Amino acid sequence: MNYNFNKRKFLPLSIAIALSSTAYLSAQAYAQTEEAADDAADYEQIAVLGSRRAQARSAMETPSPIDIVDSQELMRQGSTNAIDALTAVVPSLNASREPISDAASMVRPVNLRSLAADQTLVLVNGKRRHRGAVVGEFVSGVNRGAQGVDVTPLFGAALKRVEILRDGAAAQYGSDAIAGVINYALQDDPETRMITAQYGKSYYNDGETFEVSGAYGFHLGDDGFLVASFQAKDSGPTSRGVQDGEGTNSGATALDAAGFPIQNPVVVWGAPEVSDDYKFFVNSGYDINEYVQAYGFANYATRDVDGSFFYRNPTNRQGVFASGSDALFADSTGEGCPTGPLPTTSFDDAQNFVNGAGDNCFSFFSWFPGGFTPRFGGNVEDYSIALGLKGELDNGLTYDVSVVNGENNLSYEIYNTVNASLGSASPTEFYLGAQIENETVFNADFSKVVEVAAFASDLNVAFGLQYHDESFEITPGDEASYTAGEFVSQGFSVGSNGFQGFNPSISGDFSRNSSSAYVDFEADVTDDLLLGLAIRYEDYSDFGTTTNGKLTARYMVNDDFAIRGAVSTGFRAPSVGQSNLQRAATNFNNGQLEELLVVSTTSPFAALFGGGQLGPEDARNVSLGFTTSLGDLSLTVDYFNIKIDDRIAQVTRELTPEQRDQLVAGGVAEAATVSQISFFVNDFDTETSGVDVVANYPINWDNSSTKFTLALNYTDTKVTNRGETVSDARAREVEDALPDYRTTFTVDHSFEPFNALIRVNYYGEVYESLFNDETLPVVTPSMFIVDAELAYDISENMSVAIGAKNLFDEFPDEWETAGFTGRDGGFLGAIYPLNHPAGLGGGSYYLRLSANF
Template sequence: MVSYHNSRSAARSQKSYSYATVSALLVATTCLSTLPTTAFAQAEDPAAEETIIVTGSRREARSVADLPAPVDIFSAEDLSRQGSPDVANLLRQIVPSLNVNDNTISGTASGIRPVTLRGLSPDHTLVLVNGKRQHRASDIPTFSGGISDGAQGPDMASIPAIALKQVQVLRDGAAAQYGSDAIAGVVNFIMSDAPEGGTIQAKIGSTYKGDGDSYQVAATWGTRLGENGFVRFSGEYSDTDMTTRAVQRGDAQALIDAGFEDVPTPATRFGSPAFKDDIKTFVNMAVENGLGGEFYAFGGYAQRTVYNDFFYRNAADRQGVFTDGAGNYLVGDMTPDDGVTCDGGIDFGGTGIVNDPIGVNDPDALARLAAASANPNCFVAQNVHPGGYTPLFGNKIKDIYGSLGMRGDITDKLSYDVSFGAGRHSMHIFVGNSLNPSLGTGSPVDFKNNGKRHQSEMVFNADLNYAADVGFHSPLNIAGGVQWHREQFEVIAGDPETYLAGVLATQGFLVGEESYPGYSPAIAGTFSRRNISAYLDLEANVTEALVLGTAVRFEDFSDFGSKVTYKLSGLYNITEDFGIRGTYATGFHAPTPGQQNYSGLTTELTTDGRLIQSGIIPATNPAAVAVGGKPLKPETSKSFSLGFVYDAGWLSLTVDYFNIKMKDRLTQSASYALTDEQKAALVAAGYLSAVDLGSVRFFTNDFSSKTQGVDVVATMPLDFIPGGKTNFSLAGNWTETKVTSFDPTDPDELLSVTRVLQLEKNLPRYRGNASITHTADNWRALARVNYYGKYTEMHVNSGGLRIDAGSEITFDAELGYNITPAIELSVGAQNLLNNNPDINPYRFILGSKYPTTSPMGVNGGTYYARVQFQF
């Protein structure tokens, strides 16, 4: 029987909340229930470690030099030689054109970190697991540095690294091959199909500063099913503490100097968030189906809880909580109709104004506030948070997904693959150490449920592959298939105290939990769509030296209509070792139901450093329409690449230039102030906190861009070094993005200068790494140098806080030793010399010591130790 453990790429997609959840559970259950009661252990299959490239081409290749498009191959061993338990972090270190930031103080994006490829948005990169489309996350970041804001991509952190066989990264447009989203490229996680044996790992680590302690235990085990089948179980558990890279804010220090008590130090813990109870599991299996092929199934479950700080709320100037915005402290009257006026509060018995306000700078201010708070009918926020407060944002994330299907050969030239997949990603938001100011004395401090979001998807694929003899040097590979998929985005309302307007709402106090107001029933809802597609893919060696390929895909969406994309590719081998290659592709990304309908309220920073309430509303909301909002439409792209491959015994080298032009790109609009009439209309529509909004934003198709760059990948054996086996590898990337349609003089322009700078300059234009690995007898060593070019950060998305940061170099190292043939002990360090980003010139405004979007991270050096047992 032919082995199909590395299945040919097929796109999967998206589903509905209840149906997808049940479907994913059924898939996962099937992975277990179909196992025979008896498994036969045999000698390990020597072919299990073969590299078969199944990404970017539907003809299986064994070398990147055989492909007309650039593909990187990383083994599980490549990924394991690092300290982080997170797959996205592992890829960031070895794929120069892939970026993922720590996203400190970024709300939901701190725990579901967006991953970008070739400088484009996270949802411009398609993620596959075993060649099947991975569902999106339920997060749509709105505060993650600019490039990722408004994107809805998959959650790579749900994939356990120990379950991997390899990762294949296609750096090329591939929407015609795989469907919507594959504009920048494709990341395909190939899961381990080793038919027997297992590994147990334990890892501990920390930062040089002594925080961010982490530990991880992981295991994988497989056994044969019958003569040719297998099943493999994998799982990881990890726990990582928060890091703090902060200084004390100037205003917080001023409160301490003025005698305020309980001012947190530092006021905000800028750094990496805490990840607690981080569980990842995966099952991968295949067994003969009795029809000359095999039945396969795989799936996983993951969960984690993430904690990180929000901005500090100053006890002497946070408007709507502590002050009225006019220099006076707020004093609320919980019983406005009892005829008794609170000192410093509104006179409800006569004038309707504050007759004797408590000025922030009055010498007796604190004494008067204390006296007012002693009255149970009066409320001052200082009685709850005397030194101000920093809300603690929490997000519990759950992810379940799976696919099952059959594949095999109908004839010696015709093969098939039929599959069904489903997935559901959910997040449960909660906030501690905060207030709903309008509830006054009735407000909790800890809010257990600010709301939930679910992203659910289902997909069915039917794919055929036929090798036709048409007179070319090789058979013409004809691949075709159909796909049906459905996706659904659901917002579930939070507990009433997270969004309700209390008695103090008319007295100047903010409505809803103050840092992340809960989703109200009016905002909550379920939004879905479906689409069907069909594709045709042709590829062959026309001559011994010339490979040509073409693909075309038709997709029809229930909300956007139809779209056709195509791709042309070619590779010409001038000599046995040297060839030139190129591609031309069209692509698109259809805005998701979440992007079209998501609403949320949070805080943002003004150019003068003040916190204000800000809202994200649908582009079709009347308040958005009034300032230019329009229904969203698909983003489209045209891209080409041109490069060469050189593959000789002493050197393997690929150099590829790429150029991606996009129209109707999706991003967040600039912030717009609301009129009183617009606020009233939003309140009437269920946005109860809109009465306090300082601004609103919405997603918009408002600009075009051109992204170009060069990728260089080289590997070389260093045979001249005696005493073992030594290899050198180098990977470099130059990427430049230009917004080509921005006109700041146009009164209808929806982009801001800040957003343009983030899109063009937030990621470094130059990135690269070079590494040397050496193995000899019972030990091995790794040394790597990483380069990060200059970048520009608009600090915490504020146009007035621009940081032009310089380039940085870091070093990584790992040393491993086999105590016995089965037990290896390894120690390592990332950022070995403890290099830090440039100091943030605005650090005393908010407290962040370093730029929060630093591509090298903000934690400095980390060290780790790992023990591994193989059996």
């Protein structure tokens, strides 16, 4: 169905309705007692991640380091998405911004411990979350080529807490858990009644954001619950670049001075517009009897994304406006067209040159006299559903049997562009096709407590089976988005310019399945020593088998001090998308825009350069740390070391004329027009080590309280084996694209009816190859970002808050590289590093109204 809501009217109206409803309902609502609220707060600090024992533990008692972020903390960040809210409080977590990164602009990658987005396992209610459909082949830094989970559909109002296990856990949970595991626990309290409305805008009067979110719980008879949550949101675009300077790739400034009708700026560097952004979650459970509970949860989310691409200069864009140095005309009769370059010193001269051509000569200058910047985006649709039964048998064996199905669907669109080979018959907007990731996971998990006389506690024995079916589908776009029109022989480019649509020959449904079995033992061997052992075997239909193990230990030196550690092996299976993605797009290489063909790893193109079936990335994890309580001060310090072999790299190769002829002779007809290809291989090794420090210190005053929280992460990555694909610049990206040091210091002060929060975020030095071009290195010095919020309790059930993200409007330093300096004309109009984890949006403010009833 296609609902044409007017989003600019719909969301403000939703906010008004929500606020009115909230005011009415809160007047009739009941408040929780102080005792119940305290119990809820205590419960939020209990972790279920990292152990299969029924005994829950606080983050200070776990054998591996865990961060626990409760729902209140998620909702108080000023960020209207869970990604930014989490990265603000967990320094080992980073999330890059990806302007003009093709599909990656639609699904942001998230990194734990500076490893790639797909090296972290994501769970919802303890069940594996399906991947996103984006394979980030044009993403910068450590995420290049990664296919991680799209976590955008997970939002604060739907969540009870988020648990982040900062330790290798593939032996416990399976593939991807090299850097760790993030578990999103959904709201499950049937008494939940809350709604929040938030409005925000940047200091620069753009990036306007409207949001309404809420959750409502129900009792299902006397023995069940259901919590439904929603979020409706609109996010306006931002622009932080300048007009592209004279002498760079586009030279828009010079054309503007010559009277050409030029957009200012021609390339928009900033956040894309995200509209019709709707998210829904349902979480439920029902006790069938004293021993059996049925449960289920589901989500649906959709959003439209619209962002900028690079500028096409009307005087020199090859394949559209120019061929070599000559202006390009589509000759419909063969009578001949004018030769020579388009005049650039005067728009009138350029127009006269084009108008003077014969009727048989068509130039795209007549459509786009100021050139054009394609606008790229589309729709992201995501859903999942999980159903299960859990309970306990008469012999004490507990079980949890479940099935989860999830899908992420990216439908691509591009407009304000052309398929130049079609000449004047070309559309200016195209449907490009879709990438669809679908996964189904069957789990059967069992656990039994076994009495062991020699142990201080019973031995918990857990075991289980999993079947995982994955598919990655590519569907074709409009024929005009990929077809070679009649003017291709005259030098015009093929397909929608900027992002060629998927054609039927590369479309298809690619799949694999895997089966796994695990066993997990854990017990208090003595009153002071906890030991755990997990072993997991997995069999994949495409690359074979793998077996991994993990040993954990925690030793209480005294009541206030404990040592903990773990050693494990792990792996990440290559995604089906990485093995099978094929498409054509525009790449930035050696200062020029080029057409690049991404091919599957087993295609004839890849085979020509030694490509083949991808294998797993293999990891070895070691961690060692301690926890201590010194009065009211709690402190955890954990060292980690992660070695990964055979990491997947993206290879780009130039095709020689001889190689093209060889492929064409072998039946690969499309090779005739391809000069550059890219594909994935297992090729390089890394070692990542570092330290996490988390300290909490609460102070209770006479009429107020203050909580101080310090979280510090130091992570250092080294490429220990470059293989055949990793250049000096690429190695430096892997090592330094994310800051070595990340620190957050938070002061949270409550003095009823007010609450004040201030947070200081520190980012260490960061490196990037600008536009993914190794000839444009950029180093950004360390920087501080300060966030602040002041909240006021209007009543027992309603509060209002005003706050600022990046209070002092800090930006990464304007970059200097390759003879270009930031604001002095920039390069393609960019003046700031494009992928710094602090972003390039500058300061923003927000107003939030919340109610519990």
